[in-house]
Amino acid sequence: MDPSQALRKINKEIVACERCPRLVKYRAQVAKEKRRAYRNDEYWGKPIPGFGDPNARLLIIGLAPAAHGANRTGRVFTGDRSGEWLYRALHKAGFANQPCSNHRDDSLTLHDAYIACSLRCAPPANKPLPIELSRCASYLDRELEVFRDVKVYLALGQIALNSVWPHLVKKFEKEAPRLRKPKFAHGGKYEIVPGKWLLFSYHPSQQNTFTGRLTEPMFDSVFREASKLIEAAKP
8 A cells, every 4th residue: 555545544544533532522512612713614623634745754743633723624733823833834944835724725735744643633721641642642653654764753842752752662673672762852853773863842832932932943943954864864
C-alpha cells in the first residue's frame, strides 16, 4: 500500500473512533453549543485526522485539537491562534503554500511536511487524561510506520515528546537499541540515528505566545533548523 492509501485508511479509522467516552461526549457538546463567534458554522465535532504530504520528510507532532479550532473546522491546527502561528512558520520555511488556514476546504497544502497529534479529539480544558493518550497511541504508531523518508521529527511541547518517544524507540530499536530519552527544551535537537533528528519546540498555544514564552523568531528558528537538517540529509 502506498503512503497516500495507507494514510487514507488510518485517517478514516481516526474519524470514526469512539474509544474515549469523555472525549466523545465533550466534542459533541462543543459542536452543539458552539461559540457565539461561530454560531453559524457547522462544527466538525469528530476526531481529527493527520494532514499534509504523504511523502513528508518533516513530521510534526502536536498535542490535541482545539475545541473551537480543529474541532470546528475539521483540520488539525486550523481555525485558531496556534494554527496561525504554525502555518505562518511553515510557509516562511517553504513547507506550506500559504501562511494561513481557516477551514479544511481552503487551498492550503503542505510540501514535505505532515502534522499528526498525540490526541485526536478536543479534550476538556485542553487537558487529556493519560488513558486517553494511551488509547490514541496506536494511530501515531501506524502513521510513523507509513513515513519511510522522515528526516526530522518535531515535537511541539512536552506531551508531544512523551507521546512520540516510545514510537521512535520501537521504530529504531535495531539501529539504536540503547536510545535515551532527551530532556525537553525549546530549540533542542537530538540525533536518533545518523541523519534522523528529533527537534523540540514550545507548543504555539496562547498560554505560550501571549506570555512571550514563545516568540515568533524563536518558533521560526525551529523550522529553519528542520529545513537545514533535511537539506543536509539529501544524497
